[in-house]
Each structure stands twice: as structure tokens, then as C-alpha cells.
Amino acid sequence: MSKTTIKNEQNFIKNKPYYEPVGDEVAIFTAAYENQLPILLKGPTGCGKTRFIEYMAWHLKLPMVTVACHDDLTASDLIGRYLIKGGETVWIDGPLTSAVRHGYICYLDEIVEARKDTSVVIHPLCDGRRLLPIEKLGELLEALSSFCLAISYNPGYQSVLKDLKQSTRQRFVALEFDYPNAAIEEAIVIKESGIDESMAHKLVKLGHMTRNLKGNGLEEGASTRLLVNAGKLIHSKVAPVHAVDTAISQALTDEPDMFQAVHELSRSIF
Amino acid sequence: MSNQSRQNLLYRIRIQKDLEKVVGPALNRLPNLDTIISMIANLSDPQQVFISHWAGLIADSNTELAAHFISFAPKAFDTMVDADVQKWVDLFLKKYDNHGLGKAITLLEDISGFAIDQENKGVRCSLQQTSLFLQHFIRGLGGRELKISGNDETYTNTEGLFLPESISLFPQPKQNFTIYKLTAAHLWAQTWYGTWRIQVLEKLTAEYNDQKSLNIFNRLESIRLNYFIARDFPGLSREFSEFENRDPKVVALWKLWQDRANGLRSPTATAVDTIENIHHFLDIDLPVLQPYQGEIFLDRIRETMLSRIEQEQIAFQKSLDKLRDDNAPKDEADDDDFVAKQMLEVSDGDSGEGEPSETNFQLTLDGQPIELSDDLKNLAGSIMQDFGEIPDQYMDPMEQGEYSDALLAQNGESEGDTDPDLNETGTFQYDEWDCTRQRFREDFCTLRELVVPPGDESFISDTLEKYHGALRVIKKCFEAVLGESRPQRRQPDGDDIDLDAIVNAHVDMTLGKDMSDHLYTKYRNQERNVAVMFMVDMSGSTLGWVNNAERESLVLLCEALQLLGDRYAIYGFSGRTNKRCEVYSIKDFKENYSLEVRQRISGIRPKAYTRMGVAIRHLGQMLQKTHARTKLLITLSDGRPEDYGGYKGQYGIEDTRHALLEMKQSGVHAFCITIDSEAQEYLPHMYGTANYAVIDEVEKLPLKVADIYRRLTT
Ligand SMILES: Nc1ncnc2c1ncn2[C@@H]1O[C@H](COP(=O)(O)OP(=O)(O)OP(=O)(O)O)[C@@H](O)[C@H]1O
Numbered sequence: 001m002s003k004t005t006i007k008n009e010q011n012f013i014k015n016k017p018y019y020e021p022v023g024d025e026v027a028i029f030t031a032a033y034e035n036q037l038p039i040l041l042k043g044p045t046g047c048g049k050t051r052f053i054e055y056m057a058w059h060l061k062l063p064m065v066t067v068a069c070h071d072d073l074t075a076s077d078l079i080g081r082y083l084i085k086g087g088e089t090v091w092i093d094g095p096l097t098s099a100v101r102h103g104y105i106c107y108l109d110e111i112v113e114a115r116k117d118t119s120v121v122i123h124p125l126c127d128g129r130r131l132l133p134i135e136k137l138g139e140l141l142e143a144l145s146s147f148c149l150a151i152s153y154n155p156g157y158q159s160v161l162k163d164l165k166q167s168t169r170q171r172f173v174a175l176e177f178d179y180p181n182a183a184i185e186e187a188i189v190i191k192e193s194g195i196d197e198s199m200a201h202k203l204v205k206l207g208h209m210t211r212n213l214k215g216n217g218l219e220e221g222a223s224t225r226l227l228v229n230a231g232k233l234i235h236s237k238v239a240p241v242h243a244v245d246t247a248i249s250q251a252l253t254d255e256p257d258m259f260q261a262v263h264e265l266s267r268s269i270f
Numbered sequence: 271m272s273n274q275s276r277q278n279l280l281y282r283i284r285i286q287k288d289l290e291k292v293v294g295p296a297l298n299r300l301p302n303l304d305t306i307i308s309m310i311a312n313l314s315d316p317q318q319v320f321i322s323h324w325a326g327l328i329a330d331s332n333t334e335l336a337a338h339f340i341s342f343a344p345k346a347f348d349t350m351v352d353a354d355v356q357k358w359v360d361l362f363l364k365k366y367d368n369h370g371l372g373k374a375i376t377l378l379e380d381i382s383g384f385a386i387d388q389e390n391k392g393v394r395c396s397l398q399q400t401s402l403f404l405q406h407f408i409r410g411l412g413g414r415e416l417k418i419s420g421n422d423e424t425y426t427n428t429e430g431l432f433l434p435e436s437i438s439l440f441p442q443p444k445q446n447f448t449i450y451k452l453t454a455a456h457l458w459a460q461t462w463y464g465t466w467r468i469q470v471l472e473k474l475t476a477e478y479n480d481q482k483s484l485n486i487f488n489r490l491e492s493i494r495l496n497y498f499i500a501r502d503f504p505g506l507s508r509e510f511s512e513f514e515n516r517d518p519k520v521v522a523l524w525k526l527w528q529d530r531a532n533g534l535r536s537p538t539a540t541a542v543d544t545i546e547n548i549h550h551f552l553d554i555d556l557p558v559l560q561p562y563q564g565e566i567f568l569d570r571i572r573e574t575m576l577s578r579i580e581q582e583q584i585a586f587q588k589s590l591d592k593l594r595d596d597n598a599p600k601d602e603a604d605d606d607d608f609v610a611k612q613m614l615e616v617s618d619g620d621s622g623e624g625e626p627s628e629t630n631f632q633l634t635l636d637g638q639p640i641e642l643s644d645d646l647k648n649l650a651g652s653i654m655q656d657f658g659e660i661p662d663q664y665m666d667p668m669e670q671g672e673y674s675d676a677l678l679a680q681n682g683e684s685e686g687d688t689d690p691d692l693n694e695t696g697t698f699q700y701d702e703w704d705c706t707r708q709r710f711r712e713d714f715c716t717l718r719e720l721v722v723p724p725g726d727e728s729f730i731s732d733t734l735e736k737y738h739g740a741l742r743v744i745k746k747c748f749e750a751v752l753g754e755s756r757p758q759r760r761q762p763d764g765d766d767i768d769l770d771a772i773v774n775a776h777v778d779m780t781l782g783k784d785m786s787d788h789l790y791t792k793y794r795n796q797e798r799n800v801a802v803m804f805m806v807d808m809s810g811s812t813l814g815w816v817n818n819a820e821r822e823s824l825v826l827l828c829e830a831l832q833l834l835g836d837r838y839a840i841y842g843f844s845g846r847t848n849k850r851c852e853v854y855s856i857k858d859f860k861e862n863y864s865l866e867v868r869q870r871i872s873g874i875r876p877k878a879y880t881r882m883g884v885a886i887r888h889l890g891q892m893l894q895k896t897h898a899r900t901k902l903l904i905t906l907s908d909g910r911p912e913d914y915g916g917y918k919g920q921y922g923i924e925d926t927r928h929a930l931l932e933m934k935q936s937g938v939h940a941f942c943i944t945i946d947s948e949a950q951e952y953l954p955h956m957y958g959t960a961n962y963a964v965i966d967e968v969e970k971l972p973l974k975v976a977d978i979y980r981r982l983t984t
């Protein structure tokens with residue numbers, strides 16, 4: 001069995017991704033897109049930001065370039081660089097440049113992780129004329145009209161070194177995400193994991209219990225992603241309490257008292 | 271007299287004389303001294319030595335207690351193994367130290383109780399071991415915060431769960447642990463499924479405030495609650511039945527009650543229905559309570575609830591007023607009339623089913639739904655737990671006059687404190703934010719800088735000793751922070767060649783451009799450009815444990831910070847009234863971690879109150895003057911801001927919040943580490959959701975502070 005590798009810039013999403021709208025985010029994203037405004041997705045981990053942008057890429061029929069930012073990511077990683085091929089120098093577009101050039105969606109995931117100098121290239125792209133300065137080529141690349149810049153940011157981060165600068169955040173239309181309400185979250189868990197309604201109801205209830213503990217021994221409650229993961233294990237016949245222990249409790253904490261509390265909470269509802 | 275008995279007599283006299291020597295005349299006041307002496311005479315030599323040794327030591331504190339000890343020691347040796355006798359002595363001595371003579375003697379005399387306790391030790395589960403777990407567990411279940419504490423009686427007052435200090439009902443410790451969990455859960459269920467709605471409380475107080483009715487109510491309510499628990503928490507419900515009383519008579523009696531009260535086992539049954547059932551049960555026997563059931567103390571519930579309801583109504587109306595204000599169109603915002611006329615409406619969502627649900631709570635302003643802050647959501651949730659809805663009058667705007675009643679504005683003059691000389695050097699004036707008037711009180715606070723007097727240096731070495739192992743781990747983590755720093759690319763010189771840079775240079779060369787000579791990678795860590803100010807709460811409430819933990823935290827932190835090389839300063843703060851605000855220098859930015867600094871850390875002692883705003887302004891300014899890219903202000907505290915004369919509640923919180931906002935605007939990041947378990951109520955508002963940490967146990971503070979610092983700055 002062979003899998004085709006997908007080149008980042010050709011990531012054209014053919015099948016409709018499953019996305020359960022939580023509010024008016026689809027309409028707002030569309031409106032921002034039509035007005036060529038860049039978009040900031042804010043929200044805790046695993047609440048559906050990535051899934052949403054994939055859905056929007058499909059919806060707008062645009063290929064999407066995703067860059068997972070890390071703390072060694074520099075501006076030239078985004079823009080591109082010269083390489084040497086057989087003595088010749090060849091310019092290779094970075095993911096951002098290729099999205100700008102061809103009019104794709106460019107999604108910079110966890111932007112705060114990237115080095116500070118990346119903001120230098122992002123800022124002019126967010127302004128009225130949407131330009132990307134490519135210093136090495138001595139070019140100013142104007143974005144194709146269909147180009148769309150989206151970034152994500154998790155405000156729960158505690159490190160003060162990783163706060164999003166005002167000058168950056170104020171250039172974006174911000175869409176705030178949170179864990180969906182119980183009914184929607186149940187629907188997501190059912191659809192994603194294949195478990196039945198009553199089991200999904202319990203998982204979501206457990207999710208809420210762990211979210212009650214946020215800030216009091218837990219840094220974060222269980223995300224939708226974790227609930228889906230537990231659901232998948234249960235669907236594959238793992239006993240519910242055990243599935244929760246492995247997919248949720250262990251992921252949330254290392255503290256024995258807290259682990260036991262989450263464990264007992266899950267025992268109480270199954 | 272035979273030789274033998276003469277010998278015995280002499281022996282006993284010698285024992286008595288010896289004991290008299292250590293205890294004094296108190297010995298002769300013992301009623302049956304002769305019997306006691308002859309019983310002692312029958313003990314083994316080591317036992318006798320034990321008695322006279324300890325009698326001497328105890329007599330140093332109190333001769334009365336020593337005499338009592340002598341009179342009960344023979345019985346103690348009779349009922350217990352020798353090792354347990356020692357524990358018995360330790361225990362009543364501790365009681366004496368903490369609670370005085372009366373309590374100590376009561377404990378001392380209860381030898382059989384102590385012996386049973388000793389035997390149970392293997393099976394017992396103590397609250398101390400379980401309270402942290404229970405606190406998490408109950409919080410997870412949801413609803414208003416319930417504080418867990420130990421008590422001789424098991425009950426809830428709707429803000430706390432009171433549980434026995436230890437449980438040894440069952441032969442396995444694990445079973446006793448489960449009893450803790452089930453008892454806490456059952457009491458929680460009362461607060462969650464509406465046992466203490468205000469209507470219920472009023473009806474019980476008015477019509478059924480006698481012990482018999484309350485006993486019946488407790489049992490019937492338990493039948494109703496068990497129905498809901500079975501529906502929503504099948505796992506818990508299974509455990510409830512596992513631990514129920516198996517005695518056939520008891521089982522039969524409960525069955526009879528359940529059958530007669532069948533109407534209560536329905537999703538629509540409320541506690542009012544329970545009350546209406548009471549009179550059907552006056553003529554039948556009361557079943558004994560199940561092991562997981564607590565008792566009911568109506569007065570304690572009433573007292574807690576009424577004061578909460580009053581406070582929450584004010585808080586709620588004030589929040590809504592603020593919402594109206596914030597959402598009013600700009601040009602109308604000053605027009606009180608307009609603001610008051612906006613239509614705020616609430617829909618409780620129809621969770622029905624007897625479960626209060628703050629998540630379904632929706633507020634609309636002139637038809638537009640509004641986002642609620644977490645504070646307001648919690649407040650609304652708590653109100654719904656009391657009323658089952660948000661009462662209509664809660665939605666009315668507050669009368670203007672009510673502000674000043676509920677929230678006394680500060681009166682600086684009335685303190686009667688003499689002004690310290692304002693020209694004194696090291697005296698500073700600061701504004702304070704008055705939320706009742708929405709403006710600053712100019713130069714309202716006078717602050718002086720003092721230096722902590724040096725304390726005993728052995729505290730430092732003791733701490734280092736005590737946390738020897740932990741410190742190694744902390745240091746390792748901090749070293750990892752340094753190690754983490756990535757190789758620096760494109761350096762003019764370095765440890766390794768930067769391939770990327772070479773390729774680039776090559777390209778430049780072929781393109782005929784200048785070739786850069788920044789071709790190396792350097793593995794040295796990037797310079798951490800961090801300056802941090804630690805602001806330590808020295809208010810009176812930190813006396814004891816907290817003060818100790820704060821000092822220990824600072825010691826560990828300093829050790830770890832030496833490694834990172836971050837610039838840091840440590841100041842304490844306290845004060846009494848706006849005229850006498852004080853900050854205490856422990857280490858300024860320029861000082862090294864010297865002997866003096868260590869002695870000052872050791873010398874930190876609780877002072878007076880917590881006027882936080884002014885301390886933040888002063889220390890924040892100091893921090894701003896340092897040249898660092900990242901500036902951090904970290905507060906270690908044990909509670910909310912509070913000072914003499916009105917600096918409390920909302921006023922103190924708002925001033926502190928304002929001071930923090932001023933800091934934020936000038937580029938200082940503020941973070942708070944607290945051990946106040948109620949911090950949830952005000953810290954998110956003051957510091958912002960991600961900017962604080964609550965430590966559950968004081969003992970953990972020293973370890974956590976270093977850990978939090980590391981996470982904050984990497
Ligand atoms: N609204 C939604 N519709 C469908 N699936 C969802 C939705 N929200 C969350 N999920 C589920 O949660 C999982 C995690 O979501 P996603 O990967 O988009 O999170 P994220 O917000 O990007 O998290 P992170 O910040 O950690 O990257 C998805 O794989 C999907 O199963």
C-alpha cells in the first residue's frame with residue numbers, strides 16, 4: 001500500500017471536512033476573507049481551530065498551506081531561500097511566499113512560538129496593499145487577491161515571553177474559539193468517534209468536570225480532542241473508565257491526587 | 271510484718287519518694303495514691319524508669335499534668351504495648367501544647383479510646399490524607415466552591431463540607447477512603463439538587479424546625495437525592511448501594527420508607543415535595559443513617575445562606591449595572607437614566623430535571639445576547655443554586671444610594687493615626703484608585719521603604735537541608751532551561767559551521783554580491799534578558815506556616831536563580847492604613863545573593879495588613895527603571911488585599927487591579943502566586959485568567975514557586 005505524499009502547497013482539500021459550526025464563525029471568516037482581512041483564531045488547545053480552517057479552505061475552494069511554528073522558525077523559513085543545484089543557485093519559495101504568489105490560504109499555527117523576526121514579514125502582508133518583501137530577491141511581492149492569512153494563538157499560555165505583541169494582534173480580525181456547548185460537543189464526539197449518544201453524553205459531562213478544575217490544580221480541562229480520543233478507544237471496545245484514564249486523565253496531569261480525582265469522577269458516571 | 275512485706279513497703283516508699291522529687295506536692299493530691307504506687311511497683315523496671323523519666327519532663331511544663339500521668343500510667347501499660355504508651359504520651363503532650371491543660375487531661379484519661387484508635391490505625395483513613403483528593407473531586411462535580419474541613423459532625427452549610435478527621439468504619443483503608451468520597455458526594459448532592467433552595471429553608475424553619483421532623487426530612491431527602499444520583503452518576507450510585515447497611519432489619523426499614531416515599535423518586539420531585547411527605551412518616555421508626563449520610567444543622571445553613579444571598583444580590587446587581595454601563599452607546603453613557611432603561615433579560619435555559627445549570631444561563635441586553643465573564647457566570651450559578659432561577663428583582667438596576675451602603679468609601683481621616691513626618695527621606699506619595707468614585711485619590715498613600723532586619727542564618731541551611739533532594743531536581747530543570755537555548759545561527763565565530771549560512775554565502779558569491787562572514791553556529795545560550803521583582807506578602811495573616819513557606823520558597827528560588835543569572839529583587843510589603851504603607855527591602859536589583867540577603871530572607875516576619883495597590887505601584891516603578899527586555903512582577907500572597915479602614919472587598923480589589931493595569935501599560939508582566947483557596951473569586955479579575963496560580967497546600971509552595979517561575983520565563 002503506498003501513500004502519496006502531499007506537497008504542502010498542493011494541499012487542496014477535496015473532501016468536505018467535518019466541522020460543526022459553533023456560532024457565526026463561518027460567516028465572519030467569509031466576510032473577512034472577502035474583505036481581504038487577515039484572521040486570528042484564538043482559543044485553547046484542541047477546540048477545533050485547525051479543523052475550522054480546513055473546513056474554510058474547502059468551503060472557499062482554496063488550497064491551504066499550514067506552517068506549524070516552532071521556536072527556531074525564522075523569517076527565511078517562511079519566505080524561502082537560495083539553494084545550490086549543480087553549481088547553479090536556485091531560489092525556492094518558502095510556504096508563505098508560495099501562498100502569497102498563488103493566492104492560497106496560509107495558516108500559521110501557534111504563531112507565538114515562532115521567532116520574533118517573523119512578525120516583520122507578517123506585518124506588511126496584513127496592511128492595505130498586502131505586500132511581502134523578499135529581501136534576497138529584492139522584490140516586493142503583491143498578494144494575489146485570493147490569498148488569505150490566518151494565524152492561531154492560544155491565550156492560555158503562561159510564558160510572558162510568548163505573548164502576542166499588540167502591534168501584531170491589532171492587525172487581525174479575531175475569532176474567539178472555546179469548547180463548544182454540551183449539545184454540539186456531543187454531536188462532535190459521536191461523529192468523530194462513532195460511539196453512541198449516551199456514551200458521548202457521559203464523556204462530555206466528564207469534560208465539563210475537568211474544566212471545573214482548571215486553574216485549581218489543572219492547567220487546562222480536557223479538550224474536545226481528548227474527548228474524541230477517549231471516544232475512539234471506547235468505540236474500539238476499551239472499557240470506558242480505562243479509556244478515560246489513558247486518553248484523558250494521564251494527558252491532563254501527573255499529580256497523583258489530581259489523577260485520582262479525575263479517575264474517580266469518571267468512575268462515578270460510567 | 272514479714273520480711274517480704276517489709277521489703278515491699280520500703281520499695282513502695284522509695285518509688286513514692288522518687289516521684290515526689292520530680293513532681294512535687296501535686297503527687298500527694300492524687301486521691302488513691304497508695305493503689306497507684308503499688309500498681310507501679312508491679313511494673314517492670316524499664317516501665318518504672320519510663321514513668322519517672324517522663325513524669326520529670328512533663329513536670330517541667332506542668333506538675334498537675336505530670337501527677338495525672340503517673341496516676342494513669344499503670345493502666346496505660348496494662349492496656350497497651352509499650353510503644354503505644356510512648357505515642358499516648360506524645361499525643362497528650364501535644365494536646366497540652368496546643369490546647370491547654372483541660373483538653374490534655376481529657377485525652378490522657380481516655381486510654382481505652384486511644385488504644386482502640388491505635389488498633390484501628392492500620393485500617394483508618396484520615397482526612398489529611400484525602401482532603402486534597404476530595405477537594406478536586408468535589409470541584410470537578412461542579413457548582414459553588416465547597417471547602418473541605420474536619421469536624422466532629424458531618425454536615426454541609428452550603429459553603430463547606432464538614433467531615434470527620436478520620437474514618438475507620440470498615441476493615442480496609444480503601445473502603446474507608448471510599449466512605450470519605452461517598453459522604454462528600456452525598457453532601458455535595460444536597461447543594462446541587464436543591465435540598466437547600468431558599469424556599470425549602472424558609473419552609474423548614476417556619477414549620478418543621480424540630481429534631482424529629484429534621485430527622486425524617488434528612489432520610490426522605492436522601493431517598494430523593496439517591497434517585498438523582500442514580501440517574502446522573504450510575505457509578506457513584508453503585509458504590510452507595512455497596513456500602514449501605516446490610517442488617518436485614520435496617521434494610522427492611524429503608525425499603526419500607528422508600529416504598530412509602532416513592533413519589534420522591536421522580537425527576538420532577540423537589541425538596542419541597544420532601545417536606546410535604548414528612549407528616550406521613552411521623553408514626554414509623556427511623557432507619558439508621560447510612561454510613562455515607564451526614565446530619566442536618568438548620569441554623570448553620572441558614573446563617574451561611576442568608577449572608578451569602580445578601581452579598582450576592584449586591585454583587586450581581588453591581589455587575590449588571592456595569593454591563594449596562596459598558597454596553598451603552600458612547601454618547602449616552604453618562605446619562606444615568608438612559609443606562610438604567612436598557613432592558614436586561616435573563617433566560618435560565620430549561621435544564622428542568624432538577625439540575626441547576628449555569629452553562630445554560632443566558633443574558634440578553636435589549637435582545638442582544640452578551641458574553642459573561644467567568645466571575646459573573648459563577649455568581650449566577652451560585653444564585654441559581656439558592657433560588658433555582660435568577661429572581662426578578664436581581665435584574666433591576668441598583669438604587670444609586672445603595673452603593674455607599676454596600677461599599678463604604680474610604681475615609682482617610684478617621685483613622686486617628688498620627689501622620690508620619692512627610693519630609694522623611696525614603697517617603698513616597700502614591701495615588702489610589704477609588705472605584706466608588708471612579709477616580710484617583712491623589713497622593714492618598716504614604717509609603718516608606720524599610721529594610722528587613724537580619725534573621726538567623728541557620729534557617730537558610732535548615733531549608734537547604736530539608737529540600738536537599740528537591741533542590742537538585744529544581745536546579746536540573748533550571749539548567750535544562752539554559753541547555754534548551756538553541757544554537758545561535760550566523761555568528762562571526764562559533765563552535766560549528768552553519769551550513770545554511772555557507773550556502774547563502776556561496777549564493778551571494780556567485781551572484782557577485784558581498785559574502786557575509788557570519789558563517790558559524792554558536793552553542794552558547796542566548797542572553798536571558800529578564801528582570802523580576804518578587805513582592806512578598808508580609809501581612810499579619812501569614813503568621814506561622816505561610817511565612818515559613820514564603821521564606822523557604824525564596825531560599826530555593828534564589829538558589830535556582832543564581833544559575834539563570836536573571837536580575838531579581840525581593841521586597842516585602844505590608845502596612846496599616848494609607849498613611850503607613852511599607853515596603854521592606856530584602857534584596858535590591860544591584861545586590862548579590864549575599865550573606866546579608868540570606869539573613870534578611872530569614873528575618874522576614876509578618877507585620878500588619880495588605881494594602882496591595884500602593885506596593886505594586888512603588889515596586890513596579892522600581893522594576894520599570896531596570897533595563898531588561900522582559901520585566902516581571904511576581905506576587906506571593908495568602909489572600910485578597912485588605913487594610914484598615916475600608917480597604918477591603920471590592921475597593922481593595924479594584925485598586926489592586928487598577929495598579930496592575932498601570933503596570934501592564936508600562937510593559938511589566940504581573941503574576942500572582944497565592945495559597946488562598948478562594949482566590950478564584952477575585953484573582954482572574956485582578957490579574958487576568960492566565961496570570962495567577964493557586965497552590966493547594968502551603969507545604970508545596972517552596973517547590974511550586976521555582977517551577978512556576980521557570981514556566982513563566984521559558
Ligand atoms: N467544531 C468542531 N467540529 C468538528 N470537530 C471538532 C470541532 N471542534 C473540535 N473538533 C475535534 O477536535 C479535534 C481537535 O481539533 P483541532 O485539531 O482543530 O484543535 P486545535 O484548536 O487546532 O488545537 P491546537 O491548538 O492544539 O492545535 C479535531 O480533530 C476534531 O475531532
Ligand SMILES: [Mg+2]
Nearest residue numbers: 049050051109
Ligand atoms: Mg491545531
